[in-house]
Amino acid sequence: MPSLTPFQRVMSLLRGEQPDRVPVIPQITYTTAQITGVGLVEALHSPEKTAEALLAGQRELGYDAIYVGWESSFNLLAEAMGCTMRFPKDSVPQVADHIVKSPNDIDKVAIPDPHSSGRLPLHMEMVKLVKDAVNCDVPLFAYTPGPFTLAGQLAGVNALMVATIRNPEFVSTLLSLTTKASMRYALANVEAGVNVIVTADPTASGSLISPKTFATFAAPHLTQIAKAVTRVGSIASLHICGKTAMILDQMASTEVQILELDHLVDMQEAQEHIGQQVILMGNLNPTELLLNGTPAEVEAAAKWCIETVGQDGRFILSSGCEVPPLTPLNNIRAMVAAAEKYGQFS
Numbered sequence: 202m203p204s205l206t207p208f209q210r211v212m213s214l215l216r217g218e219q220p221d222r223v224p225v226i227p228q229i230t231y232t233t234a235q236i237t238g239v240g241l242v243e244a245l246h247s248p249e250k251t252a253e254a255l256l257a258g259q260r261e262l263g264y265d266a267i268y269v270g271w272e273s274s275f276n277l278l279a280e281a282m283g284c285t286m287r288f289p290k291d292s293v294p295q296v297a298d299h300i301v302k303s304p305n306d307i308d309k310v311a312i313p314d315p316h317s318s319g320r321l322p323l324h325m326e327m328v329k330l331v332k333d334a335v336n337c338d339v340p341l342f343a344y345t346p347g348p349f350t351l352a353g354q355l356a357g358v359n360a361l362m363v364a365t366i367r368n369p370e371f372v373s374t375l376l377s378l379t380t381k382a383s384m385r386y387a388l389a390n391v392e393a394g395v396n397v398i399v400t401a402d403p404t405a406s407g408s409l410i411s412p413k414t415f416a417t418f419a420a421p422h423l424t425q426i427a428k429a430v431t432r433v434g435s436i437a438s439l440h441i442c443g444k445t446a447m448i449l450d451q452m453a454s455t456e457v458q459i460l461e462l463d464h465l466v467d468m469q470e471a472q473e474h475i476g477q478q479v480i481l482m483g484n485l486n487p488t489e490l491l492l493n494g495t496p497a498e499v500e501a502a503a504k505w506c507i508e509t510v511g512q513d514g515r516f517i518l519s520s521g522c523e524v525p526p527l528t529p530l531n532n533i534r535a536m537v538a539a540a541e542k543y544g545q546f547s
């Protein structure tokens with residue numbers, strides 16, 4: 202039997218069938234800059250250069266999907282909604298000021314148009330270039346901001362945390378705005394050909410908020426986005442960094458098909474708890490293993506994941522979080538090779 206294309210492999214898994222092997226999809230975006238030699242910052246304003254690097258990454262390293270992104274979606278959206286950005290010389294932009302300081306400020310913030318606000322059109326152009334190049338052979342994943350995380354960008358994370366206790370109504374109004382913004386951006390990505398929308402909500406991590414706060418302020422909005430994405434025929438995934446063991450049930454109940462779990466989560470326990478509800482994706486340690494480890498160490502960890510949670514065909518081998526910029530490419534090659542070597546379904 203001829204081997205499947207990455208698109209066929211991933212879609213077969215998502216349909217609940219067993220593909221030829223475990224798919225391998227490292228969460229790699231601007232780390233591909235080292236392949237084409239483009240500067241990480243230089244590429245920020247060039248859809249052609251970001252597309253070229255992302256395509257080169259998949260072609261040279263052989264993984265099963267492309268994350269069409271370069272910097273955090275919550276930064277891009279925050280900027281498009283009016284936040285001023287700081288552009289450091291050697292890294293991606295960061296939010297420099299928070300524009301929502303009181304409930305009155307919320308009315309002044311508009312939901313950004315992905316085709317005209319801030320630098321969002323550059324992102325949309327990049328998605329189009331990548332989609333045209335891969336046609337239907339390689340699936341595309343794109344991030345959209347978790348409403349709680351985007352609210353933190355607009356109001357400041359500390360102020361948001363305090364407001365969840367002192368002014369929950371303000372937080373709810375703000376979340377209604379950020380949910381609409383995230384949803385509009387997600388749907389524009391689907392329209393441009395993205396197959397899997399990954400809602401990234403790092404500020405809603407169990408490392409930062411309690412399960413109760415998650416239930417009140419994060420889960421309902423994440424569910425809204427997953428429903429909207431699914432309604433238009435796309436796949437919904439959820440990415441929350443750090444410790445999430447205590448909110449796994451809630452995460453799995455947001456109506457997503459895929460959960461991206463960080464290295465701090467025990468995959469075996471996660472599989473026992475929620476493996477029947479969602480496809481698990483993860484969770485090699487991005488820093489200790491992928492950035493600073495050896496190919497042999499990466500292979501051993503990937504083998505453990507595949508053999509422990511990959512046997513039932515409901516698992517995607519991945520990094521626990523974004524692959525850091527200077528990660529040796531041979532470590533990514535070792536990860537892909539491990540999926541090919543240990544992940545075959547007979």
Ligand SMILES: [Zn+2]
Binds near residue numbers: 440441522
């Ligand atoms: Zn993460």
